[in-house]
Amino acid sequence: MKETTVPANVEKNVPDTREDTRVLIPPVDIFETETGLVVVADLPGVNKEDIEVNVEKNILTLKAKPAQHLKDNLARQEYELLPFHRQFQLSEAVDQSGISAEMKYGVLTIHLPKVKEQQPRKIEVSVAQ
Amino acid sequence: MATFYWEPLAGLDAIRREMDRVMEQFEPARRGYARSAFLPSLSARSYPLINMNEDADNVYVEALAPGLNPDSIEVTVLRDQLRIAGEKAAINPDIKPEAYHRSERGAGRFTRVITLPTEVDGNKVAAEYKNGLLLLTLPKHAEAKPKQIAVKVG
Numbered sequence: 001m002k003e004t005t006v007p008a009n010v011e012k013n014v015p016d017t018r019e020d021t022r023v024l025i026p027p028v029d030i031f032e033t034e035t036g037l038v039v040v041a042d043l044p045g046v047n048k049e050d051i052e053v054n055v056e057k058n059i060l061t062l063k064a065k066p067a068q069h070l071k072d073n074l075a076r077q078e079y080e081l082l083p084f085h086r087q088f089q090l091s092e093a094v095d096q097s098g099i100s101a102e103m104k105y106g107v108l109t110i111h112l113p114k115v116k117e118q119q120p121r122k123i124e125v126s127v128a129q
Numbered sequence: 130m131a132t133f134y135w136e137p138l139a140g141l142d143a144i145r146r147e148m149d150r151v152m153e154q155f156e157p158a159r160r161g162y163a164r165s166a167f168l169p170s171l172s173a174r175s176y177p178l179i180n181m182n183e184d185a186d187n188v189y190v191e192a193l194a195p196g197l198n199p200d201s202i203e204v205t206v207l208r209d210q211l212r213i214a215g216e217k218a219a220i221n222p223d224i225k226p227e228a229y230h231r232s233e234r235g236a237g238r239f240t241r242v243i244t245l246p247t248e249v250d251g252n253k254v255a256a257e258y259k260n261g262l263l264l265l266t267l268p269k270h271a272e273a274k275p276k277q278i279a280v281k282v283g
Contacts, residue, residue, distance in 0.1 A: 027166035027233035031224050040220055042166065042234050044195040044261035068180070069264055070191045075246060076181040077146070079193050106195030106261015109220075 023085040036113035044106040045081050060088045167217045167235040176239045188245050188267040195261030206251040214240040247273035
């Protein structure tokens, strides 16, 4: 009898969405416009340079490192700023070259344009004479 | 010879903080997603969350409040009461509700009153809104500052 090893059933194309360290999940708003998706995330205490946004295999990854001004020996502590980390599976093909993001008052806005073919196209109907 | 002091109370404090962290996941208003979100039904009186620190001269307050309209922020101080009010702006009122896939951030007006450890001098409060954090430096009132007393050795 032949002994075989059956590999665990691993789903392909789905990268690991977990992180080893303690992270915060930023609250987000996601809405659709005619030209694409807009993701708005609260990232308080994060400098523009410490944000990492990328789309790979239709997974949008959002990482950011906040800087807390008050640190040790707090008289009162209600929150702790940890690295932010969140991922989303995108349902539609996104035009990767067209992704843009802006940061204002601790809120990150990411514009994810749809690939051209997926944008609604208005078709002119000509009337045959 | 080095001397080590056993500080049982400091140890207890660390345990208390760790327990708070464990328990907060069962409390809806303090779940992870709500740490910076403004959900009027859950957190009208506890938004924004604050961290506070003090030294001999000042009290420092850092509030977690991303996405505020900077013109709407109102900070007022009366004796030892600090009041923070403002409005978390909605992104764009023209977006139809059916266009939303997720809506977790929330928006609306809030007011929070915080009791400071000492009375502060309201005329010299410095406030800065940076990267979604509101940073306040509140100088202690002259009468509230601890006085150093020189001990004479006879």
